[in-house]
Amino acid sequence: MSPTRRIVIMAEGHFEWHYGKTATGIIRYSQDPVVAVIDSTHAGQDAAQALGGDLGRGIPVVQDIHEALRYQPTTLIIGVAPIGGDLPRAWRAQLLTAIEAGLEIISGLHYFIADDPELRAAAERRGVTIWDVRRPPDKKVVAAYKPHRPGSHTVLTVGSDCATGKMTVAIELDRAARARGLNSAFFATGQTGIMIAGRGLPVDRIISDFIAGMVEEMTLELAAQHDWVFVEGQGSINHPGYSPVTLGLLHGSLPDAMIFCHQAGATTIEGYPHCPLPPLPRLIQMNEEVVNWLHRQHNSKVVGISLITRGLSLQQAEEAIRRTEDETGLPTTDVLRFGPEKLLTALLQHFGAATS
Structure with missing residues (x-):
């Protein structure tokens, strides 16, 4: 802007x-x-x-x-x-x-x-x-299933529901990566992210046949220029209303790693009280399975978790983070409360990069 x-x-x-x-x-x-x-x-x-x-x-x-x-x-x-x-x-x-x-x-x-x-x-x-901002580009692109530039790392934020902080986590990780001197970019896929970044794709307005193709095209463009591409996720693969856009993002960006986002204490999809959330390990497994149907290396993983702990005391937030780490075995934080460094370090270690 x-x-x-x-x-x-x-x-x-x-x-x-x-x-x-x-x-x-x-x-x-x-x-x-x-x-x-x-x-x-x-x-x-x-x-x-x-x-x-x-x-x-x-x-x-x-x-x-x-x-x-x-x-x-x-x-x-x-x-x-x-x-x-x-x-x-x-x-x-x-x-x-x-x-x-x-x-x-x-x-x-x-x-x-x-x-x-x-x-x-x-x-x-x-x-x-x-x-x-939501007016989509006037083009039609079907996914070509092209590999990303070797040496680049595409990271997608996924989650248990809408409004679980996927944009925030992607922006915070991009900022933290650039602060460490890494060649990084933020790929906005929703209206707020596009307003902030000045560019991106409004994926929930793109015809379903072309979501994966247009996401693939922009991911490849960014990965050709940057070593790290942080893709803003949308919806959730388990959402009864918005799972199609999530699937298009998963298969279009074909992330090499994912960060999982969750509202601490949530047990159902917001607005769908009869749609319970599976346990976090199962939700994580679902996203990994969907990506790895197509991922060429078949090893895309969720490597960290970001919780929204707003409304909890500091002690309650820290307890929620510990419980999540115990349940999933993954490093967990609230990026707004405690910063994104734990997640960035987990990504660097996952890819065997230096953490200094």
Whole structure:
């Protein structure tokens, strides 16, 4: 994203950790300043108070776009990910006001703002840019099953459910790798990651026949330039609604290793109370099996686990990590609470690379 942007995030009624994960991701990782968040249910607080933590301290949460304009934003980002991805009807007037004020619009919804006749016409009159992040490239690519460049390492984040931190872990590992002087890249595959990285593939909008092929194409491109490629995972192979996109990512990226992401204490798929989660060792085995149906070396492994321990005390988080390590035999951490170094070290050891 351009360093000239001043961002206001639209998160009306959803400025929280789950459905507001785009908002929290932008606040945490964007190189551009977030000057305000719109959510009337938390107006008058700052973002940290609304989220119940430290993230977003000093960023005001405001009533509406009119109040947000006082902070001189240049860009409005839609910062929620509702089921179905439609544009809430009540937001239309606020978007029109933002466009009239000259704000660039960035949206990760499945509903394309630029295809809306009223919003598109308003943007054209004002000379405003609309970026629908989920609009897929206009191309069709079927997987060719090509090998990655020898010496490169592709790492995919997988998980037990949606919203288990797969993007966060991939970004944190990429940053940690580059801090160690490694030649590393982050491959964004979802709307928030693309907003942060400025490029990527919106895999949940690509026709199913072409998911694996387009992921393969970009993985090969990145692996040709970088020794480490950290691919952002989506959904989960055991998810009743979103497993197809997960399968496309597994077979398209054909990772040499995986990091498994899980919400500590979760026992069912979120929103599906009658869909219990298998034990973690079985979930890990499932992902390894699916990759190794096609992986040429047949040795792709999950080499570490990242837990979300938000809401747990420090002692409870450490106990959850110990239990997970005992259950799986794999190094485990919470990358936001304790950093990604344990996982990066596990990856380096797995590939026989130096850990200094």
